[in-house]
Amino acid sequence: MTVRAGREFLAIPGPTTMPDQVLQAMHRPALDIYSSEMVELTESLLRDLSNLFATKGKSYIYISNGHGAWEATLSNVLSRGDKVLVLESGRFAIGWGQAAAAMGADVEVLKGDWRRAIRPAEVEERLRRDKEHTIKAILAVQVDTASGAYNDIEAIGKAIKAAGHPALFMVDTVASLGCMPFEMDKWYVDVAMSGSQKGLMTPPGLGFVAASDRAWDAHKKADLRTPYWDWTEREGSEHYRKYAGTAPVHLLFALREAINMLHAEGLENAFERHRLLGEAVRRAVAVWGEGQVLGFNIAEPAERSNTVTTVTVKGADPAAIQRYAKEKCGVVLGTGIGDLQGQAFRIAHMGHVNAPMILGTLGVVEVALTALNIPHGKAGADAAIQWLGENVKP
Numbered sequence: 001m002t003v004r005a006g007r008e009f010l011a012i013p014g015p016t017t018m019p020d021q022v023l024q025a026m027h028r029p030a031l032d033i034y035s036s037e038m039v040e041l042t043e044s045l046l047r048d049l050s051n052l053f054a055t056k057g058k059s060y061i062y063i064s065n066g067h068g069a070w071e072a073t074l075s076n077v078l079s080r081g082d083k084v085l086v087l088e089s090g091r092f093a094i095g096w097g098q099a100a101a102a103m104g105a106d107v108e109v110l111k112g113d114w115r116r117a118i119r120p121a122e123v124e125e126r127l128r129r130d131k132e133h134t135i136k137a138i139l140a141v142q143v144d145t146a147s148g149a150y151n152d153i154e155a156i157g158k159a160i161k162a163a164g165h166p167a168l169f170m171v172d173t174v175a176s177l178g179c180m181p182f183e184m185d186k187w188y189v190d191v192a193m194s195g196s197q198k199g200l201m202t203p204p205g206l207g208f209v210a211a212s213d214r215a216w217d218a219h220k221k222a223d224l225r226t227p228y229w230d231w232t233e234r235e236g237s238e239h240y241r242k243y244a245g246t247a248p249v250h251l252l253f254a255l256r257e258a259i260n261m262l263h264a265e266g267l268e269n270a271f272e273r274h275r276l277l278g279e280a281v282r283r284a285v286a287v288w289g290e291g292q293v294l295g296f297n298i299a300e301p302a303e304r305s306n307t308v309t310t311v312t313v314k315g316a317d318p319a320a321i322q323r324y325a326k327e328k329c330g331v332v333l334g335t336g337i338g339d340l341q342g343q344a345f346r347i348a349h350m351g352h353v354n355a356p357m358i359l360g361t362l363g364v365v366e367v368a369l370t371a372l373n374i375p376h377g378k379a380g381a382d383a384a385i386q387w388l389g390e391n392v393k394p
Ligand SMILES: *Cc1c(COP(=O)(O)O)cnc(C)c1O
Pocket: 014, 065, 066, 067, 068, 092, 141, 143, 144, 145, 172, 173, 174, 175, 195
């Protein structure tokens, strides 16, 4: 017997649930890529992306996933042999750094820990020791989707300034843009990147990059540039060059609709919705943790992301929980990855999420824990309900 029927619910941190309006926006013929409608669509999206990143700098759209956007950031500003400092907080900055190393950069990892966010004071201390300014770029993620860590990008930006270090500050916002505040210019970020398929509610396949003036100065001297990623190649008025070829027309229709939805909701509302629903998940996990099997991967509450929660599982098999949730109840939970493989599952709460989706997901996890006889504190979902009832005002 199962209690699944109809649409399966994806509670994984990307690709995320796409709104029906976004799916429907693609159900139309392509545009003539030389038409004024196409040019206007591109212009509106580039402008709105810069606004989402909160920068006066220019944005670029690539036909790529996040890995492609990583390569775009690196190739545009680095030269072979440049030293890059990677700030570890889980899986993703490390992956970005591995791409940099494969491309010929000299990569150093500032050791972090899977259970915590980056410490700005450690960044400052490392940079102060780099008296010759050999470090050219610093890579960090705002949210590490594997560990569930939220990094305080503003504090890290201030630490870099406090050290008086000129390295470019490059930030991955794949798992946070549109969900949590990000202020590229105010926070001294020189290059920011993101992708379409997480908080931005759009199919996988678009990568976004924004560049500051300082990034452009580095770009002029960079020798890792290649034609597809190159910002300069995308300058000028000719629309075809904005995508270094044919525009991904339907993905752009989808993105236009998704950003329209964010505008209609209001970005501040979207951030608040993520905060409320993220805390609802945390309230449930805290209660389940009383059974001594489940727990938070990120030790410090303030360092837990509002977009994904990584739940560790000790003495039980997280895959069994995931299997039950999917096969019996139609909810797909995220898998523990990297160092947490086989030791965790993840609940995504990013992008197109609302109270029934989150409360339903929490309820299903609790059904799974009960059915599988996994010790857990009772009424975790109820704690989430209490939290929302007390904080979502009439
Ligand atoms: C998902 C993710 C990526 C990688 O994006 P892909 O589209 O899978 O290449 C990079 N950084 C973060 C923080 C992510 O969550």
